[in-house]
Amino acid sequence: MSPFTRLPGFAADSLDAIASALASVSPLNQAGYRIAVTGLQRAGKTVFVTSFVHALLHAKDAPVEAFPFFPWRERVREVELQDIPGLPPFPYRERLAELLADPPRWPAPTEGLSGVRVRLRLAPAARLDRRLLEPHTLHLDLIDYPGEWLLDLPLLSLDYEDWSAEMEELANSGKRAALSAQWLAQAEALDPAAKEDPFALAQVGRAYVDYLKRCRSEGLSFLQPGRFLGGTAPLETLFFPLSRARSARAGTNGAALARRYEAYRRLVRRFYGQVFGRLRRQVVLVDLLTALQQGQESFADLALATRTVVDAFEELRHPLARVLPIGRLDRLSLVATKADHITSGQLNNLVGLLREMLGEPFIRANARQSGLLAIASVRATTQVTRLWQGEALQFLRGVPRGRSDTVEVRPGEIPGQIPDRGSWPGFVFNIRDFEPPHLGAPFEKPLPHINLDKVLQSLIA
Numbered sequence: 001m002s003p004f005t006r007l008p009g010f011a012a013d014s015l016d017a018i019a020s021a022l023a024s025v026s027p028l029n030q031a032g033y034r035i036a037v038t039g040l041q042r043a044g045k046t047v048f049v050t051s052f053v054h055a056l057l058h059a060k061d062a063p064v065e066a067f068p069f070f071p072w073r074e075r076v077r078e079v080e081l082q083d084i085p086g087l088p089p090f091p092y093r094e095r096l097a098e099l100l101a102d103p104p105r106w107p108a109p110t111e112g113l114s115g116v117r118v119r120l121r122l123a124p125a126a127r128l129d130r131r132l133l134e135p136h137t138l139h140l141d142l143i144d145y146p147g148e149w150l151l152d153l154p155l156l157s158l159d160y161e162d163w164s165a166e167m168e169e170l171a172n173s174g175k176r177a178a179l180s181a182q183w184l185a186q187a188e189a190l191d192p193a194a195k196e197d198p199f200a201l202a203q204v205g206r207a208y209v210d211y212l213k214r215c216r217s218e219g220l221s222f223l224q225p226g227r228f229l230g231g232t233a234p235l236e237t238l239f240f241p242l243s244r245a246r247s248a249r250a251g252t253n254g255a256a257l258a259r260r261y262e263a264y265r266r267l268v269r270r271f272y273g274q275v276f277g278r279l280r281r282q283v284v285l286v287d288l289l290t291a292l293q294q295g296q297e298s299f300a301d302l303a304l305a306t307r308t309v310v311d312a313f314e315e316l317r318h319p320l321a322r323v324l325p326i327g328r329l330d331r332l333s334l335v336a337t338k339a340d341h342i343t344s345g346q347l348n349n350l351v352g353l354l355r356e357m358l359g360e361p362f363i364r365a366n367a368r369q370s371g372l373l374a375i376a377s378v379r380a381t382t383q384v385t386r387l388w389q390g391e392a393l394q395f396l397r398g399v400p401r402g403r404s405d406t407v408e409v410r411p412g413e414i415p416g417q418i419p420d421r422g423s424w425p426g427f428v429f430n431i432r433d434f435e436p437p438h439l440g441a442p443f444e445k446p447l448p449h450i451n452l453d454k455v456l457q458s459l460i461a
């Protein structure tokens with residue numbers, strides 16, 4: 001067992017176990033869809049899967065407008081939840097109970113991959129052979145996995161030295177410059193040509209992980225290696241950029257760093273080949289609004305990270321021409337989340353921003369299999385119109401995070417295009433986090449949402 005299979009969020013659900021679980025459930029001999037949901041931390045994956053599963057369980061008996069796109073409404077006889085053999089279970093019931101509690105709570109951060117199966121028993125479609133009277137079974141498998149695992153694609157085409165040089169350059173720019181001082185100073189003191197010193201490497205390694213985590217809490221997203229962000233990586237596997245380690249001799253600190261980097265790259269390659277490449281319908285969730293509120297640098301960094309994430313999907317389109325030995329992609333749904341943080345008139349602009357972030361060439365190349373959407377998995381606000389200085393304005397009503405009283409806010413105008421550097425100061429946003437809505441249990445219809453059903457539509461159309 002390589003040390004990486006013991007990484008938390010990776011461990012109980014080790015890469016090998018996940019890979020073999022995905023390999024054994026062949027989507028070809030089973031009616032159904034395997035849908036993988038990813039996105040960087042706090043993008044909204046857990047809330048999405050919880051609300052999506054809840055909607056699938058209840059859509060058939062709910063008014064059509066509660067979940068308009070539900071293709072099996074007339075035919076569903078029975079819906080039940082199952083675990084997906086071999087995968088860590090997604091704790092749907094616990095997450096739903098929190099959302100419906102009094103007071104309701106959003107889920108805690110999660111690590112690693114988990115999955116849940118929605119099993120639908122359907123009556124035969126009327127146009128089909130009536131002799132097929134037995135209901136048939138359709139599986140919708142939902143798999144939640146960290147988008148940080150997709151941030152490592154560039155490593156596959158960079159050797160340790162080149163990667164180090166890129167990361168050092170980045171570490172000296174913008175907000176990172178202040179955050180990186182400590183590990184850079186420690187790395188500076190390390191002699192790459194000296195005999196391998198596991199203790200010194202662990203110390204600088206820890207300072208590097210600390211730097212990555214601080215970057216993340218300052219709203220930065222383009223952070224490598226992505227797996228160092230979840231849980232605690234074993235000390236003997238840590239590496240960090242050190243371009244001075246150029247062609248170090250065997251047995252030295254420099255050689256140890258390059259060796260650890262290579263071991264990590266093998267893991268990344270296996271992940272793409274054996275896990276990612278088997279997930280043919282994927283949803284990528286992007287929290288553009290939080291980055292927009294945080295300002296230009298956070299937004300640019302999210303754009304870089306998001307493009308890195310979707311580059312992996314480009315690899316799926318041209319598997320032979322590229323570095324990854326992987327399969328093909330059937331459907332990709334690119335989704336801006338938390339759309340209930342803005343007023344409905346701004347949704348088109350939010351989609352426009354996502355489109356620009358991904359880049360026109362990507363959108364055009366993937367137009368046939370992909371959809372772009374703005375959604376709220378669970379709508380925490382309602383919209384009200386107020387007259388203000390003779391003008392009718394839209395406000396959001398909701399309970400801001402950490403408070404218990406309802407307020408009305410104007411989140412501001414969302415630009416339809418990414419503002420250029422100079423025009424950022426001209427945009428003033430008031431995009432807040434909200435507490436979940438008070439729904440109360442039991443809640444036997446889809447949770448209030450924006451466009452959640454359209455994600456289903458774009459995945460199975």
Ligand SMILES: Nc1nc2c(ncn2[C@@H]2O[C@H](COP(=O)(O)OP(=O)(O)OP(=O)(O)O)[C@@H](O)[C@H]2O)c(=O)[nH]1
Pocket residue numbers: 039040041042043044045046047048106107108109110111146337338339340341375376377378379380381433434
């Ligand atoms: N208003 C609103 N907030 C949301 C919605 N979805 C997610 N959020 C907020 O975003 C936070 C993160 O959502 P999660 O679903 O836990 O995100 P995640 O991607 O699973 O995050 P990690 O597990 O940390 O990777 C929540 O705590 C909510 O504050 C939504 O539909 N509406």
Ligand SMILES: [Mg+2]
Pocket residue numbers: 045046047108109110111
């Ligand atoms: Mg989560």
